[in-house]
Amino acid sequence: MKDSFWQEHLCYLGFRLTVPRKIVINILKETEKHLSAEDIYVKALKINPSIGLTSIYRTLLLFTKINVVQKHDFGEKKARYELINNPLKKEHHHHLICTRCKTVIDYADFMKEEVELMTKTENKLSKKYHFKIIYHTVHFYGLCVKCQKLA
Amino acid sequence: MKDSFWQEHLCYLGFRLTVPRKIVINILKETEKHLSAEDIYVKALKINPSIGLTSIYRTLLLFTKINVVQKHDFGEKKARYELINNPLKKEHHHHLICTRCKTVIDYADFMKEEVELMTKTENKLSKKYHFKIIYHTVHFYGLCVKCQKLA
DNA sequence: TTTCATATTGATAATGATTTTCATTATCAA
DNA sequence: TTGATAATGAAAATCATTATCAATATGAAA
Ligand SMILES: [Mn+2]
Ligand SMILES: [Mn+2]
Ligand SMILES: [Zn+2]
Ligand SMILES: [Zn+2]
Numbered sequence: 001m002k003d004s005f006w007q008e009h010l011c012y013l014g015f016r017l018t019v020p021r022k023i024v025i026n027i028l029k030e031t032e033k034h035l036s037a038e039d040i041y042v043k044a045l046k047i048n049p050s051i052g053l054t055s056i057y058r059t060l061l062l063f064t065k066i067n068v069v070q071k072h073d074f075g076e077k078k079a080r081y082e083l084i085n086n087p088l089k090k091e092h093h094h095h096l097i098c099t100r101c102k103t104v105i106d107y108a109d110f111m112k113e114e115v116e117l118m119t120k121t122e123n124k125l126s127k128k129y130h131f132k133i134i135y136h137t138v139h140f141y142g143l144c145v146k147c148q149k150l151a
Numbered sequence: 152m153k154d155s156f157w158q159e160h161l162c163y164l165g166f167r168l169t170v171p172r173k174i175v176i177n178i179l180k181e182t183e184k185h186l187s188a189e190d191i192y193v194k195a196l197k198i199n200p201s202i203g204l205t206s207i208y209r210t211l212l213l214f215t216k217i218n219v220v221q222k223h224d225f226g227e228k229k230a231r232y233e234l235i236n237n238p239l240k241k242e243h244h245h246h247l248i249c250t251r252c253k254t255v256i257d258y259a260d261f262m263k264e265e266v267e268l269m270t271k272t273e274n275k276l277s278k279k280y281h282f283k284i285i286y287h288t289v290h291f292y293g294l295c296v297k298c299q300k301l302a
Numbered sequence: 303t304t305t306c307a308t309a310t311t312g313a314t315a316a317t318g319a320t321t322t323t324c325a326t327t328a329t330c331a332a
Numbered sequence: 333t334t335g336a337t338a339a340t341g342a343a344a345a346t347c348a349t350t351a352t353c354a355a356t357a358t359g360a361a362a
Contacts, residue, residue, distance in 0.1 A: 016309060016358050037348080052312040057349065075224050077320080078348060096282055105280055110272050117268050121261050125291060129256055131247055133293035140276060142284035167329050167338060188320080203341040208320065228349080229319060 004029070005085075006068055013066055020055040023047050024063070025083070032088050034072055034080040034104045074139065076102060094138040100147035114138065155180070156236075157219055164217055171206040174198050175214070176234070183239050185223055185231040185255045225290065227253060246288075249295035256295075265289065 006025045007017055015021075023044045028035070035043075041056045060081055063069040072080045074097050085091065090108035092115070097104050122133045143151060157176045158168055166172075178194045179186070186194075192207045211232055214220040223231045225248045236242065241259035243266070248255050273284045 018310065018358070020311075050312080054313080054350085055311060058310080061350095073224060073226050096276060096280060096284075098282075099285065105282070107276060107280070109279065110275055113268060114272060117264060121265060122291065124261055125247060125258060126293075128260065129247060129258070130296040130299075131249075131256070131291070131293050132299050133247075133291050134250065135293075136289065136291045138287065138289055140273065140282070140284050140287045142277075142282050142286075145281040148281075148283050169329070169339065171340075201341080205321085205342080206340060209339080212321095 006083075009066075009068065015062070015066075019048060020044070020051050021059050021062075023051065024056065024059045025068075028069060028081065028083040029086065032086075032106070034074070034082050036078045036080050038078070040081070072104075074102070074104060075099075075141070080104070094140075096140045096142070098144035098147050099141050100143055100151060103144050105144075157234075160217075160219065166213070166217075170199060171195070171202055172210050172213075174202065175207065175210045176219075179220060179232065179234040180237065183237075183257070185225070185233050187229045187231050189229070191232070223255075225253070225255060226250070226292070231255070245290070247291045247293070249298050250292050251294055251298035251301070254295050 004025065006029075007022065010017055010021060024040060026047075027040055027043045033039075037053070037056050037060060040060070041051075041053045044051045044056060060069060060071070064071045064081075067084060069081045070084050072082065072095070074080060074095070082089075089106055090111075092111060093106040093108040094111065094114065095104055096107055118136055118138075122136070125131060126133050155176065157180075158173065161168055161172060174195045175191060177198075178191055184190075188204070188207050188211060191211070192202075192204045195202045195207060211220060211222070215222045215232075218235060220232045221235050223233065223246075225231060225246070233240075240257060241262075243262060244257040244259040245262065245265065246255055247258055269287055269289075273287070276282060277284050
């Protein structure tokens with residue numbers, strides 16, 4: 001029983017609909033956070049205690065390849081992941097990262113101007129440096145409200 | 152004998168002027184590249200074969216803390232470093248990264264508009280999310296000329 | 303349904319970058 | 333020149349992520 005868009009998508013691409021894959025999708029579907037592999041693993045264990053951390057990594061690798069999740073590198077030594085097309089989120093967004101508690105805030109408010117400038121810059125850069133630009137990242141690092149008080 | 156601005160700076164802050172520290176400064180001073188700890192270690196060995204990789208890491212950590220070098224995370228599993236205030240470079244610049252050969256290009260050409268927008272966005276974001284923004288990163292990922300042909 | 307080829311799994315070991323530990327050494331103020 | 337101690341280098345420890353490999357679950361075909 002495929003009960004989500006993403007499960008449909010997996011099948012369509014010829015991948016098997018396995019327990020770990022369903023679990024990972026469900027976990028990511030229900031959060032606005034940017035979870036690490038370990039975070040996901042801990043949540044997954046509560047649903048099915050026989051799941052292996054290795055499978056979480058493999059699943060995340062697969063999902064990243066087929067553009068179902070986005071892998072982020074926010075300057076920690078571990079990666080974080082979020083579902084692409086999560087109905088809880090705006091499609092295209094940039095990030096605000098607290099360097100103390102590692103909280104990540106998505107923002108899409110001021111994206112119009114940003115994206116315009118990004119596109120313009122991309123064009124100029126690719127011309128000048130003969131670079132084929134695939135994607136870009138914009139990260140604002142700082143302290144969230146809570147951490148400002150604590151720090 | 153302190154023969155550079157950076158050596159002066161180290162002394163000023165009360166740190167000892169040691170062999171590994173001088174070597175790391177000299178290596179970084181003379182390159183436009185973004186070197187990994189290992190890269191620096193290999194170069195350092197040619198200057199003084201008794202230097203340890205551990206000291207390279209320790210030195211880079213110290214330099215990062217006192218704002219002498221900038222540590223970068225370009226999505227590889229290892230970090231890369233560049234000297235702040237390197238006379239070979241424009242002070243403030245953003246980055247263009249080849250995902251295939253890992254080459255990094257500094258660009259400062261179109262920074263005026265970018266920085267303007269960044270500042271504006273920063274203000275709006277810090278108000279809306281009560282976030283204290285310390286710094287930001289803008290990375291364009293893609294393929295350099297060479298890698299476009301090879302890929 | 304049952305069967306079956308094989309895609310996928312989970313336990314374990316391996317990796318690779320970075321850190322920690324700790325005994326030894328080098329720096330620099332007195 | 334001396335001495336307190338900051339800093340070093342070798343080796344072991346960490347920690348996230350990958351590779352291995354025998355066992356298992358999936359889903360198309362019978
Ligand atoms: Mn996000
Ligand atoms: Mn740079
Ligand atoms: Zn915080
Ligand atoms: Zn390249």
